[in-house]
Amino acid sequence: MGDEKRGLREEARELFKLFFEKSKDVQKATAQTIKEITDKTLKEVQPSKEKVKEITEGILEGIQDTRKEVGGRLEGVIKTLQELTERATSTVREVITGVVEGVEEVSEKEKREECLKYIKERRSVTFFDPDREVPDEVLKDILNIAALAPSGYNLQPWEVIVVKSRDKKKKLREICYNQEKVEEASANIVIIANTNAAEEHVDRVLDSWVELGYIKEEERDSLRETILAGWKSPERRKRKAIRDSALFAMSVMIVARYFGLETHPMEGFDEAKLKRFLGIGRGKLVPLIVAIGYRHPEKELLPRAYRFKFEEFGKIV
Known part of the structure; x- marks a missing residue:
């Protein structure tokens, strides 16, 4: 038995x-x-x-x-x-x-x-382990998953340049007002907001919608006009591109935690110098850079700083 x-x-x-x-x-x-x-x-x-x-x-x-x-x-x-x-x-x-x-x-x-x-768990970590490198395939996985972030009409107006080589990180550190974490991090993800995304992406988006049955073929042209009309003014272009790119950047930071990595979003940099350094063209903005890597094993992360509660920042009407 x-x-x-x-x-x-x-x-x-x-x-x-x-x-x-x-x-x-x-x-x-x-x-x-x-x-x-x-x-x-x-x-x-x-x-x-x-x-x-x-x-x-x-x-x-x-x-x-x-x-x-x-x-x-x-x-x-x-x-x-x-x-x-x-x-x-x-x-x-x-x-x-x-x-x-x-x-x-x-x-x-x-x-x-x-x-x-x-x-x-996501924190804005200021100290990274300079001796640990994040493999390229892991970075690609993170960015591919983060690209599932929402965007207006699914136009996905973001691009990235991943600065990873030692020489380029050293130069980027100068552009970022000498922030040490730029050089210590395994990589720095430059988030680019493309204000020309409507014209550049709309046809691919609508083609997929027709193919998947979201819309009928005869609805395509009128919807295309509606989408492009929403991006006519320079101010709207800028607002939409930055908004959606920020959603993408937030997704990058959360997905990075799944892979055991830390991140730090940065807005302290000379954008004009950065665009020249990386060859970022006209019609494109850089709202932030995300440093990414492994936390330094010998440094302690302090408790999370005060966060406002719902009663302090919101209301239900």
């Missing part, structure tokens, strides 16, 4: 790891594991409470084996599985439904908590 029990647990464990490797999703892997075993291994046999416990115990072992890949988010999932295992009845459908629904509920809650964690 001991070998049979261990065999069922081992099978559940290995199946979970196999499914998790494919989906990287605890909920899906759990549901697939239970279904696979009940459909194929147990076939027509109605599992007893003991067999159900063996299955969920095996899944728990699989979760423990893979926990490093998804970190702390597993704690709630493990607790849910353990509780449901203890409450298992002889009706396997109850257990399967309970496990899947319970894992789904906890997974969603932990995803929300993880998102809030990165937002709350």
